Amino acid sequence: MxxxxxxxxxxxxxxxxxxxxxxxxxxxxxxxxxxxxxxxxxxxxxxxxxxxxxxxxxxxxxxxxxxxxxxxxxxxxxxxxxxxxxxxxxxxxxxxxxxxxxxxxxxxxxxxxxxxxxxxxxxxxxxxxxxxxxxxxxxxxxxxxxxxxxxxxxxxxxxxxxxxxxxxxxxxxxxxxxxxxxxxxxxxxxxxxxxxxxSDPILKNQQAQDYFLYVGRLSEEKGIMLLLSVFSSCPYKVKIAGDGPLKDEVVKYSSRFPNIEFLGILNKTEVFTILESCSALVFPSIWFEGMPLTIIEAFACGIPVISSRIGAMETMITPDYNGLHFEVQSKEGFRKKLDDWHNLSEVQKQEYRLNARKTYENYYTxxxxxxxxxxxxxxxxxxxxxxxxxxx
CATH class of the missing domain: 3.40.50.2000 (Glycogen Phosphorylase B;)
Structure with missing residues (x-):
């Protein structure tokens, strides 16, 4: 052919x-x-x-x-x-x-x-x-x-x-x-x-650390301002990787709030390394995404996703299985799901991680x-x- x-x-x-x-x-x-x-x-x-x-x-x-x-x-x-x-x-x-x-x-x-x-x-x-x-x-x-x-x-x-x-x-x-x-x-x-x-990443079997991760374009439709607003008013740590028109806002927040860390642009190897060691990926997008590669990459690393419930994310993420959903643009909903995730036992979190990896193997290889x-x-x-x- x-x-x-x-x-x-x-x-x-x-x-x-x-x-x-x-x-x-x-x-x-x-x-x-x-x-x-x-x-x-x-x-x-x-x-x-x-x-x-x-x-x-x-x-x-x-x-x-x-x-x-x-x-x-x-x-x-x-x-x-x-x-x-x-x-x-x-x-x-x-x-x-x-x-x-x-x-x-x-x-x-x-x-x-x-x-x-x-x-x-x-x-x-x-x-x-x-x-x-x-x-x-x-x-x-x-x-x-x-x-x-x-x-x-x-x-x-x-x-x-x-x-x-x-x-x-x-x-x-x-x-x-x-x-x-x-x-x-x-x-x-x-x-x-x-x-x-x-592609299936080469994992290093890193221990999960106590931080959330965002990887992607730093733009309005990706829900970046919602993410910054939520994490600037809660104790959880978030690392942000990417570039885009709202980069200056991310830099400003990261300089004011020690729990917000800006990593800049990462190559694919660096993305997989930091994905594997995060607690969960956060994906607060507020538009109809096509099919976010970042979510697929997270699943490949066995990482659950906390996402807004809209468009493709409605079916990619199964609540209480491989991640959690919150209502679009809901600051309270986003914060609650971070709390819910934080309060899970390590045994429960590990079950989510196994399910995330299964999702990758079943659909995205x-x-x-x-x-x-x-x-x-x-x-x-x-x-x-x-x-x-x-x-x-």
Whole structure:
């Protein structure tokens, strides 16, 4: 099997870029021939944004890659905005089946994350054109750019571009429900749920220490201000690793409160080391996450997660089994769950840790993911062969 992976990389490397790289490695370990066609927004970003509805350069670049590599299937991850939907038409013209992983909600709202001004923004789900999103400037606080993104999504919805895709891979049942309840008009048969995964870490069997851990982007939608507010008014220690627009706030709190420690940016090895020795991971996100790799990595280390109950976290975390839930943006609820965790006996905590590891082994290992991904590819290719046979 030959797979062409198409991805527009982000200016600042994030979770999607990591998933793409890891999936390519995973496929290659299965003996699959993989080639990456990569676009980016690093140069001529404004010109690429203008060509968002149909980028001719991306179209011909895709056609060339398809002709040279001759893949059996194409896997698209991100087309925003350097790739553009022109890539889909290049694939269609070449009569090759393809799948798209929906890492975010960009097809539903120009915000991409269904979040704006400190709260969920769901207005775009039910309106034919997201005028409220435009008026609010949900993309980079720009009404003009938000309008341009909205217009491109709307036009391609009207053209039926999104219906061309053989299969959409979503990361959770929650995401699948959101897309099916939207005005995209896609069928349930076009969607399949496949979670993210992480490689099994080499653990050092470190003793659990008495601190909580946060690893991730330091931004509003991640619930960082809630985390700082809770830990600044309680005795429990928290270590924070990451970077983002609220870094200065984290630094300020860590200088004022000795129980809040800022670690900065850590590499993957350092993350696993500090994960393994923490008491529990805290995840106070206030938006519809796709499928947080940090939670999967915590489970791989046998670390329970104390998380807000929203989106993918509702199903990833089973209360009183591999972690605890609190209501979104609830300072009291968050603090209570920290108390509940602190008051558990070591025997009870160890049971949670064993269950966290079981969760990883049951759902998020590379082997499980490879099986799911190859099954999706084979289903799509077989369907395409049947359709072709019917037309002959």
């Amino acid at each position: 030959k797979v062409l992976v198409i991805h527009t990389s982000y200016q600042y490397k994030g979770g999607e870029d990591t998933v793409v790289a890891e999936e390519i490695k995973l496929l290659q370990l299965q003996g699959i021939m993989v080639e990456l066609l990569e676009f980016n927004n690093h140069k001529n970003a404004f010109l690429k944004l203008l060509q968002l509805p149909f980028n001719l350069q991306s179209y011909f670049k895709t056609k060339e890659a398809l002709a040279l590599f001759k893949p059996d299937i194409v896997h698209i991850h991100n087309l925003h905005f350097g790739g553009s939907p022109s890539v889909i038409y290049a694939i269609k013209r070449s009569k090759i089946p393809f799948v798209i992983t929906l890492h975010n909600y960009r097809l539903l709202c120009p915000s991409g994350i269904l979040f704006h001004n400190g709260k969920l923004f769901l207005d775009s789900l039910s309106n034919k054109f997201p005028w409220k999103a435009v008026g609010s400037g949900v993309y980079k606080n720009s009404k003009l750019i938000t309008f341009w993104l909205s217009l491109s999504i709307y036009l391609h919805n009207k053209l039926g571009t999104w219906k061309i895709c053989n299969r959409y891979i979503v990361l959770s049942e929650h995401a699948k429900k959101l897309f099916l309840s939207s005005n995209l008009g896609l069928s349930a048969s076009q969607f399949v749920v496949k979670p993210n995964f992480c 590379p082997d499980k993911n490879a099986q799911q991904l190859l099954a999706i590819y084979n289903d799509v290719m077989n369907e395409e062969k049947l359709l072709l046979a019917e037309t002959l």
